[in-house]
Structure formats: C-alpha cells, structure tokens
Amino acid sequence: MSTAVEARGPGRPRCEGTKQAILRAAYDLLEEGGIAAFTIEAVAQRSGAAKTTIYRWWPNKGALAIESFLQVVEKQNPFPQSASAIADLKTQLRGVARLFRGRVGQLVSSIMVEAQTDPETRRAFVDGYLNPRRAAARKVFERGIASGELRAGLDFDLACDALYGAIYMRLLLRHGGLGDAAVDLLAETVLDGLRPRPAP
Amino acid sequence: MSTAVEARGPGRPRCEGTKQAILRAAYDLLEEGGIAAFTIEAVAQRSGAAKTTIYRWWPNKGALAIESFLQVVEKQNPFPQSASAIADLKTQLRGVARLFRGRVGQLVSSIMVEAQTDPETRRAFVDGYLNPRRAAARKVFERGIASGELRAGLDFDLACDALYGAIYMRLLLRHGGLGDAAVDLLAETVLDGLRPRPAP
Amino acid sequence: MSTAVEARGPGRPRCEGTKQAILRAAYDLLEEGGIAAFTIEAVAQRSGAAKTTIYRWWPNKGALAIESFLQVVEKQNPFPQSASAIADLKTQLRGVARLFRGRVGQLVSSIMVEAQTDPETRRAFVDGYLNPRRAAARKVFERGIASGELRAGLDFDLACDALYGAIYMRLLLRHGGLGDAAVDLLAETVLDGLRPRPAP
C-alpha cells in the first residue's frame, strides 16, 4: 500500500478533467443560483459531461454538492494562532461570518437544504465540514482554558453551538446581520454570559 | 368592528371546510414526510380539493406550508410566567427543544428549506413565528434585568440567537442532542459566559 | 299574439340586453379567433355576463355558437330570383363562396368542428342553416327543370352536395381556391357533366 501504485483494473481510467469540470460546474451553479439552480441536468450541460458520468461517480445531488463545496472550501479560513485564544476565537468567528455573507453562505445554506432530505448529505456536511472546524475550535478552547482566558468547566460543544448556531441561524433566516460588529458583540455576549458579574 | 357584519361582495363565499381540509392535509403531509412529501398534488389529493383551488388561495408551496404550520403552532408553548426570569427562560428553551425533537421539528426544518428558495416564505416565517416568540422572550429578558437576574447591558438579539441558534442548528444538522439535559447545559453555558468568574 | 302581452310567469323576465351582448360576444370571438378563441369564459368576460347566465340559456358551446351564427347570418344571401334558374344558381354559389372566403367561413368551419363532438350542434347547423338553404336551392332547381334549363331526372340532393360539397371541402381543407372564377368553373363542370356531349 505504501509503495504500490494505486491498483487498477483494466479499462479506461477515470478522466480527471471531466471530474474537475463537473465539480466546477456544480460549484458555480450553487454559487450563482443556489439550490434551485443546482440541477444534475444543468451541471451536465455546463460541464459538458453526460448525465450518466455524473451519476457514475456521485449517487445523488447532495453528494455532488458536498464534494464540490468541500474541495473549494477546504483550504479556506484556517484557525488563526495568536497569543490570545479569545482573540483567535473572535477572529475565526468574524471569518466565518464574512464567508457566510458571501458566496460560501449560498453554498452552505444550499447544502443544508439538501441535508434535510438526504441524511447522507447531512452526515457528509457534518463530518466533512462542521466537525473538523469544531475540532480546530476545540483546540483553541483548550488553549484558552490552559491559559486561564476561559473558565475550566465549560461544555465545549454547547459553547461552540451558541457561538456558531447564532451565525447559522442568521444565515438561514436573515433576521439579523452578520457584520463584524454584530459578530464581535455576539462573541462578547457569550463570553461574558448573561448574568451580572460581581465587581472584581 | 364589534357590531359590523363582515362586509362581503357578491359571489359564492369561500368554503371554509375546503380551506381547513387543505391546511390540514398540508400539515399532515409535512409532518409525515417532510418537505419531500409536501407536494401540491399530494395536498390536493389528500384534502379532496382541486389543485386550482389551492393555487387560488396560496401563491406557492411556501405560503401554504407556513399557514398550515402557523395555524397549528400558534397556540402552543406560551412563555411561562414565574417569579424567576431565568427559570422561565430555561423552561421555554426546554419547551422549544421538546417541540423540535417531535413533529414540529419536521415542520420547522421543512419551512426553513422552503425559505431558502422563496424569500416570501422566509419573511413569513420570521414575521409570523420567529419574531413574535422573540418579542415574548424579550419581555422575559427585561423582567430579568429589572429583577437583577440578568446583567443590564446585554444585547438582547444576540443573546437570544446564541440560545436559540444552537437549538436551530442542532435541529438542522443533528450533530448534537436536544434533550432536556443538553438544553439546560446550554442555558447555563450562555448564562454564565465563557470567561472565568472571580470568586464572589 | 298581436295585441296580447306575452304571457309570463312570476320572477324577473329575461334581460334581452344581456342575451344580445352574449350572442354578440360569441359571434365576435368566433370571427376573430375561430373555435380556439371561443370559450365560455371568454364570452362571459367580453359580454360582461356571468358564466351562469350563459349556461342557463344555452346547454353548451355548440348551441351558443349556432345561435350567434344564425342570428347574424339568417338575413344574408337570399336566393336571387332572375329569369334563369342556372344563373340564379351560379349567383348563389358565388355568394356562398364569397362569404366562406370571409368571416362567415371562420364561423362555419368552427361550428362544423363543434358539430363533430356534439351531435346537437350538428343537428342545429343542418336544420337551422343547411337545410333551409337547400330548400331554397331546391326551389331553384325545380324552376330550372320546369323551364327546361335542367334535366328532369336529376337527384336534387346529390346535385346540391356536388355543388356545395366542393365549396365546403375547400373551406375546410384549403387545397383549392374559392374565387369567383373557380366557383363558376365548378358550376359549369357540374352542370355540363363529365361525359362527352354529342354535338347538338
């Protein structure tokens, strides 16, 4: 496995160009028109591939959407790494919100739509996008606890959802802004808690 | 308003039975099969109404989904009213999560799907469901601030989204539970904040 | 009948204006767009009458079409009355062809379409339009036989259909013209027969 070249049977190998064209077309369609414009038929037409070819490699719309999304998004928005965990958290939160305000927001909401129908898509999104980012966030949290910036007992999962859930909710329902100021205020609100603090 | 008979023009009045049958069928379909099963054709068939009749009164699937949802849900889950604002908040949060775990969750996620395609549906959901509940929540927050249970300067909108956003996110992505314990912990986390507290 | 007022039961009498408006609208629609544009809905809209009112007085589209047609056409194209029966026949044939080239052709073909679906319409057309004209034609034929212009033994019905059938066929299939010259030639052809004539 280590040295062996990928074992391959006979027959024509998969055409990488076609694959990329399909993923690219899928991404573009999602970005341009959201889930409504994202049609296998349209992907085929735009990519120049045959519908058959698409169905050969992706079992359904969700799988294709996810893969086209992940491929582009995977390298984006790495967690910053500064002296202050809290600062890093805020920076990252701002980054996510900025992406969600732009084209990535369209992609994410589309995939979440697809995920409501197709459990496989949901799982793929959670495993391929959400959880890796949460794992990275967890690191920051732990760093913050170690440094004393964050309190020790906090429940990471719920803290994370409180921060990100607000952003996801606003992405989907647009009842509130996703600007830097709003996100900073969100971070402060959750960091400080809702209860009054005794004067130090 | 009190004495005036509802002014009505000529023509056969709208058949209330049909309207209710349609709304009922729409609700049932959404509950049973989610957005995938929610088809105008299916609603027509199940309700016994003609497709034309449905299109006469609702411009699209979203409008029908929303109305059927609101009609059923409107009387549910009134905000509790106890001595403690915080306790009320927690109770209400638990209630929402409980609903989301059940059939209402199916409805809400379906409508949010529809809302991603149709802005009118999004607006209807926000105005007809979300905002009224937020307004009620705001009252509780204000009560809490007045009583000293909550700190004075907090941003209500973001606090609210931190609490509810986590629940919505979990409804849609199912990466975390919505049980009473989880929700209680969420409330505690957001109430107490993430920063360490100086010992009193 | 002369002095007596039309005996009438209780209730509001039929509104003659409405009836005329309906017939007029029906006629206009038929003339403008043929059978495709002739819709009860359209008649109602254009005439300002309610669909119910139309259905009260006419059992179906065909009946309305026929009546609106007959009312207008009834007074047209009376058989000429000259010294020569053959000349009268030719004149009349020209007249029919001229009408068929124009708006009446649209009406007649539309009604014949309707007649293929609704036997009542067929009967109404035959009894109300075709047969009266054939009866008038028969008079001419008989005059011609009496005067020696036409031969004695001829079968009136078939002679008539040979003359008019060609015109109806061309109205419907448009494979040949309906100009005066063509019609004259038709008359001559049928009058003279296809067999060679011994020189007088």
Place this chain on the structure above:
Amino acid sequence: MSTAVEARGPGRPRCEGTKQAILRAAYDLLEEGGIAAFTIEAVAQRSGAAKTTIYRWWPNKGALAIESFLQVVEKQNPFPQSASAIADLKTQLRGVARLFRGRVGQLVSSIMVEAQTDPETRRAFVDGYLNPRRAAARKVFERGIASGELRAGLDFDLACDALYGAIYMRLLLRHGGLGDAAVDLLAETVLDGLRPRPAP
C-alpha cells in the same frame, strides 16, 4: 441507398416499439372516441409511454393524429385498374364512402377538426392523404379522357372536388347517406351533368 447502412448519430436510438405503441394507441383512441377521446394523456396511458416521449417526437396532437392515421391508411384502397375509367372512378368512390362510413370516417373527421386549429395538420392531411389520392384520381381521369369516356376540357380539380366534396360534406354533416346506392347516384349525377342532354 441500397447498400448504405442507415447513418446514425450517437446516443440511444429511438425505440421502435414505443413509437409503434404510441401510434397504435393514438389510432385506437381516435377510432373509438373521436377527437374528444384523443388526448395526449390518454395516448400516453394506453401506450405505456411517457408524455415526454410523445412530445419529443410529435409537436402536437395533430401531428400524432396524422401520422397514426396515415400509417394505417396508407396501404388501403388503391385505385382499381380496369378497362373503364368511369367504372374505376365509381369503384373508388364507393370504396372511399365505405371507409368513411366505418372507422376511417371517424379518423378523417377528427383530423379535419384538428386541422381547423392547426395549419400544420391541415397541410399534413392535404399533402399526405388528400393530394396523393387526387393524383391517383387524375390518372384515372386522364385515362378516361384518352379513351373518350370523359370529355376533354374538364377541370380535373373541380370535378374531383364535386365528387369527393359531396362525400366529405356528408361525412361531416351527416345530412345524407353514404351508401353504395347514394354514391353511385352521385357519380351518375356528376358524370351526366345537370343540363338536359340532347337525344343522341
């Protein structure tokens, strides 16, 4: 043409079985219920084909009706070929009338209905059915003129319409019979003309 294999582009070839099933269903429906029963929906259902497939190959009802009609009727009723042109004419006329009395009559009248709405159908009927038969009839006429059975100067088109027009008219309006006797008399009437003949 003789040796060349039918050139064919890429893609799955058209399924001949489906095509035939559709044409057959169309024919049967027309025959059974006339134009009223002839619905794309019904054709699809009866043939087992999808509506889409029908629309892929035929632009509208008329085109399908025509093709299903021609395919069946094309091989019927070839012009007879005896010593006497007049006898052949009569035989053929009888044949047409016999067909029109039966199922073909239903088909023809249905197509003529469709033709009143759709010019393409009219043209297809005239070119695909009427004109070929007229061309064959012309041959007979010419033979008759050559043999002296028919007079030399006659206008073929109008003579033809006089003979066939009567039959078409009776098909559509049913105001007269189409039995053998009637048709024979029709032929005699047109052959002999309406004017008295000088004794030979």
Place this chain on the structure above:
DNA sequence: CGCTAAACGAGACGGTACGTCGAGTCTTACT
C-alpha cells in the same frame, strides 16, 4: 498489435410534479 474492459458523450425513456386553462356546477347577494 489487437483484445478487453471501463469511461464517456449522447440522448431516449418512464415517471412525477409543476403551474395554468377551460368546462361545467354550485352558492350567495342583489335587483
């Protein structure tokens, strides 16, 4: 170098749902 086998394009096919139109029936208020 030819054989085998998979990838690929093209596009036909059976379906499901869409949103619209018109037919014909009905229920109501007004005259």
Place this chain on the structure above:
DNA sequence: AGTAAGACTCGACGTACCGTCTCGTTTAGCG
C-alpha cells in the same frame, strides 16, 4: 326568477428534472 360574482371539482395541457437505459466512441493495459 334572473343576474353578476366568483368558488369549486375535474381533466388535460405542455414543461422541467429525475434517475435509468442503451447506444457508439475513446482510451487505456494486457496478452
């Protein structure tokens, strides 16, 4: 009772995608 208004059921329209299928063509590795 006649009429306008308009709600209602029903059936068909023509369209868009779905996911599957059957072709002919291409592109590799293996014998």
